[in-house]
Amino acid sequence: MSLDLPQILPQIDAMGQSLARRAEALAQKLPAALQELQAMGLADRQALLERVKRAGDNWSGASPTEEPSHQTFPPPTHPPELHVLAADGSQIYPDRHAASFYFLINVGGIHIHHGSGRTPETSSAPRLFFEEEDLYLDDGSSITSEFINGMRDAAEMGELARMAEACAGQPTLALLDNGLLLWLTLQVRDQHRKQADRILRQYLEHLDRLKAAAAALAGFVDRPRNANVLALLHLSTLSLEGIQPDNLRTHPFQGLTDRALFAQHLPPGHRSARFSYTSRVYKDFSAAGHEVQFFYLNTGVEDHGPQSGEPQIARVEVPTWVAENPERLGWVHSGILEQCRSTGGFPYALVRAHELAVVGHAERQAVQELLGRALLRHGLQPRISQKALTKRWTGPRRRHRL
Amino acid sequence: MGMDEQEALIGRVTRCSTRGFVGAVHIPKPEVPTFGDFCLAEAQEGRSRVIGVIYDISIQDDELARQMAIAKDPTREQLADTQRARLVPVEYAALAVGYHKDGAYHYTLPPQPPLTMATIHAMSAQEVRDFTERLDFLPLILGAPQIPVDDLLAAALRTAAATRPEEVRRPYLVRAGRACARLLGRDLPRLENLIHSLQP
Incomplete structure (x- = not known):
């Protein structure tokens, strides 16, 4: 194991603290945003569209549709089929x-x-x-x-x-x-x-x-x-x-x-x-x-x-x-x-x-193996790179068992 | 492969040893595989067929299956999907109790296990009757470690009896009971329990 966990521990804790601080700061911004959403829904759509146009192509905001932005819609009935x-x-x-x-x-x-x-x-x-x-x-x-x-x-x-x-x-x-x-x-x-x-x-x-x-x-x-x-x-x-x-x-x-x-x-x-x-x-x-x-x-x-x-x-x-x-x-x-x-x-x-x-790790290996065999059948020598080979050397370890 | 054989196909071998084999099937039929059933798996390139008695049937779950099991009311389509369309094989394990080779039954462990993907068939009533005529398969069941031997023995003997005409079923079970008595001579409580489970 080359990742030194004790070294990261204090960093992980600092990360936790920082995230908590940020979440709190963001939560304080929410009421104002909700208020703005309400106000925008009631505002004139044409004026809003005018602003969107002015913001130009590089601006990555949303554009309002005919539905007032603050409105919410309950689920309609599900069709029988x-x-x-x-x-x-x-x-x-x-x-x-x-x-x-x-x-x-x-x-x-x-x-x-x-x-x-x-x-x-x-x-x-x-x-x-x-x-x-x-x-x-x-x-x-x-x-x-x-x-x-x-x-x-x-x-x-x-x-x-x-x-x-x-x-x-x-x-x-x-x-x-x-x-x-x-x-x-x-x-x-x-x-x-x-x-x-x-x-x-x-x-x-x-x-x-x-x-x-x-x-x-x-x-x-x-x-x-x-x-x-x-x-x-x-x-x-x-x-x-x-x-x-x-x-x-x-x-x-x-x-x-x-x-x-x-x-x-x-x-x-x-x-x-x-x-x-x-x-x-x-x-x-x-x-x-x-x-x-x-x-x-x-x-x-x-x-x-x-x-x-x-x-x-x-x-x-x-x-x-x-x-x-x-x-x-x-x-x-x-x-x-x-x-x-x-x-x-x-x-x-x-x-x-x-x-x-999904193609999992085991399936990926199975494909590799089948390919290797197909290469051999057709007279080719399958060989992974030396780098890939050396990674395998340092991979899994075996335990001595009686 | 004839129609009957198609019908009797109950899956393929996934892993095995000379002691027995594990087969898998996508969706089980209500009647096969069942606990105590006799089945056959091809081995040695078709030269022999290993005879197994099914002693364990299991279905694995995963997180989705667990989620669906506790979901409030999953839809009919979701239930059908989980039971039929998802690739969750039904696994069954069979204990080797003999093999068939050169036109004869042998009551000992097979010389070689079947290969992965070998077909597994349910034994026909006639085959079960022929194989179980001699009771020499009993020691292989009794000697099996870590499986519910007594229940398996009773189930296998009841299966064997059911393939015989009504009037010889009881005599057959009595004969089997005596054979068990000889094998379990020193273990009277176990024998009593077994005889009890054999009674109709």
Whole structure:
């Protein structure tokens, strides 16, 4: 053991103290923020939109929709039958120290026909990538984890679209364990833009399919750390002339999260008003007819063991074609709550999709071993790097037993 | 593989030794596998078949299963999902009590255990009857460590008796009781308990 625990102990204690101090300071900011939320909800929306416009593309706050910001919405009635679809993905990243250079993407999916009593259908689809064109980007550099994540995100969306097409026209909720944004488009450098755009196009095509199948698509973000609504609150207090980059960067609610704000504001089962994103990040989505909105939802269950009654705030992202359709938005709201009922605040369908997707350490090793044997069969000598080998030397120790 | 054999397939071997084997099946049928049942697992590339008596059936849980068990009222779909769709295998352990090779039954430990993934079949009534005609498998059950030997013995003998016509069941159990008496000669309370469990 090379991590010297006694050395960290005092640091851990200092960390605990510091966190407690910070939490107290932040809690003191909350009442003012709640008051501001109330005031903003009652204020003129046009004036607020004017400010949002003035703040510009680089400002990462939320934009109000026609729903007053301070309003909360109780859960609508759950439909007697609802197809609940969920997809999640997992991967093995390429390892240049391993015997061969490859990567793997595994996507798990579950289709629960709620109200039918039928056994849910599950799927798990692994795919191995090993051809030159899979492993190298256009400029010859090795594929990066950002690209693999992007491909995984597109595959998850594809799995949702596949399942949604099978129950097109019937009430359907399609859940993703994350926001709806394709992060890859934010992370790539210009020289890789063309390849990232190819993945983005696939992703948007899957969104088109979900839209055509009339499924209520929703991205579920547990424990969100965003502060887009708080940024909007701050913006609402500024005069038009006061909207300057410097003023926008620092504000009195700094350090707070939207989650902390809505934990105080949302009764169990209620959702917040919808907001939309202003960030240019979503421009590609808007251009393709998939503008994204979000709301916060208290999925806390009143009667669930030690966490009973504690607010559990999730951020739910929906495309406008769901957000502006009250029936589909209702499926998202009531469907997520129903899925959270027996699992204490995180949707059951997503728990299972993750289980069907996850590639654990043991499975990773099994793939390595099978690959090693395949290499031998085809006359190649599998050999891990000397560095990887020396790490194995210093790994596990054996005990002498009689 | 014929239809009957398909029906009788009760899973595959996951781990084993010459003393016995552990099989797993996704969803058990109500009648198989059950405690005290006789089953067969292929070994030695099909040259022999190990005969096992099932002495333990278990299902592992995980945190999700525990959460669902205490959830207030899980939906019907969630229950069906947990019981049928999730990959939670039902495991059963069988004690080796003999093997079948070259057209004959042998009442001793097999020369080699089955391989991982070997198919496990329930023994047909006729096979159970033929194998249990001789009572030489009793010592292997009685000598097994750390398993509920007496209950297993009684269950296996009741299974064996049930494969016989009504009129010979009692004589068979009486004969088995005598064999047990010889083997358990010095342990009268245990013998009494066993004879008691054999009575219909």
